[in-house]
Amino acid sequence: PHTGDTQKTLRKLTKWHPASAKHQVEVLRTHITLSKAHLTTAKGSIMRVAHEAVAAAAMTLAIASSGLAAGPASAQPDFTSGASNLSLFPPTTADAENPPFSDVAIDSQFYTEITWLAENGISTGWLQPDGTSTFRPLQSINRDAMAAFMYRLMGSPNYTPPSKSPYADIYAESMFYKEVCWVASEGISQGYVGYDGSLLFGPAGSVTRDAMATFMYRLAGSPDYTPPSKSSFEDVLPDRQFYKEISWLASTGISTGWTEDDGTKTYRPNESINRDAMAAFMYRFHHELIDG
Numbered sequence: 001p002h003t004g005d006t007q008k009t010l011r012k013l014t015k016w017h018p019a020s021a022k023h024q025v026e027v028l029r030t031h032i033t034l035s036k037a038h039l040t041t042a043k044g045s046i047m048r049v050a051h052e053a054v055a056a057a058a059m060t061l062a063i064a065s066s067g068l069a070a071g072p073a074s075a076q077p078d079f080t081s082g083a084s085n086l087s088l089f090p091p092t093t094a095d096a097e098n099p100p101f102s103d104v105a106i107d108s109q110f111y112t113e114i115t116w117l118a119e120n121g122i123s124t125g126w127l128q129p130d131g132t133s134t135f136r137p138l139q140s141i142n143r144d145a146m147a148a149f150m151y152r153l154m155g156s157p158n159y160t161p162p163s164k165s166p167y168a169d170i171y172a173e174s175m176f177y178k179e180v181c182w183v184a185s186e187g188i189s190q191g192y193v194g195y196d197g198s199l200l201f202g203p204a205g206s207v208t209r210d211a212m213a214t215f216m217y218r219l220a221g222s223p224d225y226t227p228p229s230k231s232s233f234e235d236v237l238p239d240r241q242f243y244k245e246i247s248w249l250a251s252t253g254i255s256t257g258w259t260e261d262d263g264t265k266t267y268r269p270n271e272s273i274n275r276d277a278m279a280a281f282m283y284r285f286h287h288e289l290i291d292g
Helices: 003-016 021-029 052-066 111-119 143-153 177-185 209-219 243-252 275-290
Strands: 032-035 038-041 046-048 079-081
Touching: 111 275, 143 177, 143 209, 143 275, 209 243, 209 275, 243 275
Parallel strands: 032 079
Antiparallel strands: 032 038, 038 046
């Protein structure tokens, strides 16, 4: 009775997770939680469906089409009930009639990128009293939220944070403690030394565009790259800190900068990066370097 909804659900699952064999197997082996009319994967993706049977039927169809149905039990999704993380991952859909965030209209700059972030559980936004969610696109992104975004962008790797924090201003009970420790363990963020000599992360500080270039470069594994002798941007000279990382970001197409009235290109390295631009950076990082 739910055939149409089942096909729609399956298409969304396919859209979220690339149709390569590797990714398909990864999705099908993940723990699936069903609660009321929602489907949540262990990676945090969540979608709203018409009925529990729709989600179950979609996953069954996906398993059958992948050839995993005859495999070991560990290769099958585990359907359970009573999801406990629904408040952390509010349901979102990508259609124009029901955008994921009430403050990001379909004609907004970076609507596609922001919606992609929501569909993949990378950003959950803020849940409002009326049940809608907001993204706050023009708000600068904090360093702790940046850590959470990057952790989720890389598939929420299995990681146990240390009992003792590597930073003097981050505690085990801090929001995003696990994610901040993960970026530190991966060498993505090295923090900075405070006046008293302690190592700090500055979780509430905003992320500047030059620092974001560095984070992205390290997130990509610090690839072998020789920057050009002449900068692509008028406001980023070769002797500037993070010149290599900014040039690398431009070479990948992740950042295009601004074209000024005189035709020159600028990067604006000292500006704080807004949440909508961060969504664009992550969308391009995924499609150019992970999926590309």
